[in-house]
Amino acid sequence: xxxxSHCREYFERLSEFLDGELDQMTAEDLEKHxxxxxxxxxCLENFRQSVDVYKCVGDEPIPDGFVDALKxxxxxxxx
Amino acid sequence: xxxxxxxxxxxxxxxxILDRYKAGDNDAVGDLADRYASRLxxxxxxxxxxxxxxxxxxxxxxxxxxxYLKGFRxxxxxxxWIYRLASTACIRKRRxxxxxxxxxSLEELRPPHDHDGPTPDIPxxxxxxxxxxxxxxxRDHLKTAVGxxxxxxxxxFNLRDLEGFSTNEAAEILELSPQxxxxxxxxxxxxxxxxxADYYQEHHGGNGGGA
Numbered sequence: 001x002x003x004x005s006h007c008r009e010y011f012e013r014l015s016e017f018l019d020g021e022l023d024q025m026t027a028e029d030l031e032k033h034x035x036x037x038x039x040x041x042x043c044l045e046n047f048r049q050s051v052d053v054y055k056c057v058g059d060e061p062i063p064d065g066f067v068d069a070l071k072x073x074x075x076x077x078x079x
Numbered sequence: 080x081x082x083x084x085x086x087x088x089x090x091x092x093x094x095x096i097l098d099r100y101k102a103g104d105n106d107a108v109g110d111l112a113d114r115y116a117s118r119l120x121x122x123x124x125x126x127x128x129x130x131x132x133x134x135x136x137x138x139x140x141x142x143x144x145x146x147y148l149k150g151f152r153x154x155x156x157x158x159x160w161i162y163r164l165a166s167t168a169c170i171r172k173r174r175x176x177x178x179x180x181x182x183x184s185l186e187e188l189r190p191p192h193d194h195d196g197p198t199p200d201i202p203x204x205x206x207x208x209x210x211x212x213x214x215x216x217x218r219d220h221l222k223t224a225v226g227x228x229x230x231x232x233x234x235x236f237n238l239r240d241l242e243g244f245s246t247n248e249a250a251e252i253l254e255l256s257p258q259x260x261x262x263x264x265x266x267x268x269x270x271x272x273x274x275x276a277d278y279y280q281e282h283h284g285g286n287g288g289g290a
Binding site for chain 2: 012015039043053067
């Protein structure tokens with residue numbers, strides 16, 4: 001189901017809202033809309049959760065010996 | 080113009096390494112490897128998708144550090160400068176593969192919206208995949224989803240959400256406008272949100288957050 005145009009416009013600003021990059025008036029306007037529109041509120045909340053979950057996905061261990069090999073390479077290139 | 084006036088303050092560990100490098104200590108670049116190799120390797124792994132290319136990318140980055148550190152004037156943070164070299168290495172590697180780049184459209188990524196239907200529940204997607212081995216399946220799914228992002232969106236997502244650079248720093252690293260960074264990041268996040276919704280829909284049926 002297609003969203004009303006004002007809901008579409010708010011969707012486009014969700015990342016800036018979550019990152020605190022909207023000016024105060026626009027942020028307050030968005031918050032007010034979220035209180036009035038359950039669909040957009042759900043959208044904001046699962047967008048927020050998704051951003052947070054991906055941020056803590058974690059790193060892989062670096063392959064054994066790679067840093068030593070890299071430092072040997074750097075030593076050779078530095079000479 | 081006074082050159083020092085344009086210098087930014089470096090992280091203390093980087094400043095120490097830079098001071099040693101300027102004093103002629105050639106091991107200083109090796110210490111940069113101790114400090115950055117793991118982070119750059121993971122950045123490369125997410126960008127290139129396999130350990131071999133990630134290691135090549137890190138080596139290319141350090142080759143350029145060796146070549147160009149002499150000309151580094153401290154006008155940006157050393158970390159940002161290193162990630163600019165790494166990002167360039169990733170872009171070069173991608174060009175070598177000559178695959179067409181897919182554009183992400185918000186029109187396609189926006190979740191369905193039904194004002195006439197019942198009010199949807201807010202799903203619980205708050206499980207942190209790093210918390211437990213039980214979540215390894217979710218973690219694998221998230222990593223695969225990041226790998227499915229088209230390259231230019233993945234680059235911005237990696238720099239902003241996984242490496243922690245600000246919008247302005249990412250713009251400086253990639254030589255793009257801050258607005259371009261915001262646009263790409265939002266599309267990347269919307270794409271990844273839908274991937275996560277699919278995962279929950281598949282594994283916990285009905286908890287897909289409307290997507």
